[in-house]
Amino acid sequence: MSNLYIPKDYKSLLNEKETEHAIVMIKDFFQTTLSTELNLTRVTAPLFVQTGLGINDDLNGVERAVKFPVKDMGDTSLEIVHSLAKWKRLKVTELNLNPGFGVYTDMNAIRADEDLDNLHSLYVDQWDWEMCIREEDRNIPYLKEVVKKIFRCLKRTEFYIYDHYEQIKPILPEEITFVYADDLQKQYPALSAKEREFEVCKKYGAVFIIGIGGKLADGSIHDGRAPDYDDWITESEGGHKGLNGDLMVWNPVLNNAMELSSMGIRVSPESLKLQLEERACTERAKLKFHSLLLDGKLKQTLGGGIGQSRLCMYFLRKAHIGETQVSTWPEKMRAECAENKIRLL
Numbered sequence: 001m002s003n004l005y006i007p008k009d010y011k012s013l014l015n016e017k018e019t020e021h022a023i024v025m026i027k028d029f030f031q032t033t034l035s036t037e038l039n040l041t042r043v044t045a046p047l048f049v050q051t052g053l054g055i056n057d058d059l060n061g062v063e064r065a066v067k068f069p070v071k072d073m074g075d076t077s078l079e080i081v082h083s084l085a086k087w088k089r090l091k092v093t094e095l096n097l098n099p100g101f102g103v104y105t106d107m108n109a110i111r112a113d114e115d116l117d118n119l120h121s122l123y124v125d126q127w128d129w130e131m132c133i134r135e136e137d138r139n140i141p142y143l144k145e146v147v148k149k150i151f152r153c154l155k156r157t158e159f160y161i162y163d164h165y166e167q168i169k170p171i172l173p174e175e176i177t178f179v180y181a182d183d184l185q186k187q188y189p190a191l192s193a194k195e196r197e198f199e200v201c202k203k204y205g206a207v208f209i210i211g212i213g214g215k216l217a218d219g220s221i222h223d224g225r226a227p228d229y230d231d232w233i234t235e236s237e238g239g240h241k242g243l244n245g246d247l248m249v250w251n252p253v254l255n256n257a258m259e260l261s262s263m264g265i266r267v268s269p270e271s272l273k274l275q276l277e278e279r280a281c282t283e284r285a286k287l288k289f290h291s292l293l294l295d296g297k298l299k300q301t302l303g304g305g306i307g308q309s310r311l312c313m314y315f316l317r318k319a320h321i322g323e324t325q326v327s328t329w330p331e332k333m334r335a336e337c338a339e340n341k342i343r344l345l
Contacts, residue, residue, distance in 0.1 A: 010319050013316065019316060026311060033157065037152065038149060044105065045084055045106065050077070053287060082111055084105065085230075089299070090289070090298070092299055103130055103131075104127050104129035106125070109125075110122060119310065131302055138234070144178060171252065176247070177208070179207055179209055180210045181210065185218065196222075201258075204250075205249065208247050209222065209248060223246070228275070228293075231243040248260065261305060263302070266301045269293060269295075323342065324345070
């Protein structure tokens, strides 16, 4: 399987029963730590939303949402969420939260067009979080402080697992390194975006790459980002653009970079207009979510998503995300994993 990486002489550090227990430990500990660090209140999240309101996460704009008609609603079309990137902003506004306070939730999604490999599954589970901020907080220093808080949560969780399973040694660096996507492109002009991530993550261990979705000097983008939640067009500092980024770590089991979270300061009415124009989708301005935002009726927020199964996979030193979640995989992938002692749940 071209999409599957098999670590040499792989052997899980925990058996299946230990793994199931450790997954619960990680999830309980991390979400409590995260909610305390960022002043987040847990809320209940939808599994599906109504089609045509602009609430679902459009990802890169080409992925198909899983849809179904509802008999008791006149066959109104609903769709399984890709993530809650925009729904959370509605929730923070509805709750009328003050700056510095926010919400988090367990998000479960189906991404039918995902390319399946060690890190990508049809089933997505993550902590989606969103916090209210002030207009003057829309800057890189504020974003960096929030990233540092999340990284502290990661460090605490890593020690918590080591304290219970001493065979799982801590590997995160003491601090996270911040880099700009355009600086990486200048530093490694001959490499692709994924190759640049490989180099910088291997060098520093944990990095936050700022400016995901906006055009780089050569006209390319580091990675796809929808135009209607993260702000990737506003000038941040030092001539750089973008108020968002990806938190990535070096994964020694996969010998590669691994994204654990994406987050960012959300679009203002002004940046939403510019980003819709750049992506040639100005028709979205008529949708319910976008209309509310453009009319100034949504709070200024900062938010993101943190992969639950990915986090467990990383902290438990697993080779495949299917070792920390139950999903459906191609039979050839299942067979190859079994042959190499990768036990998919």
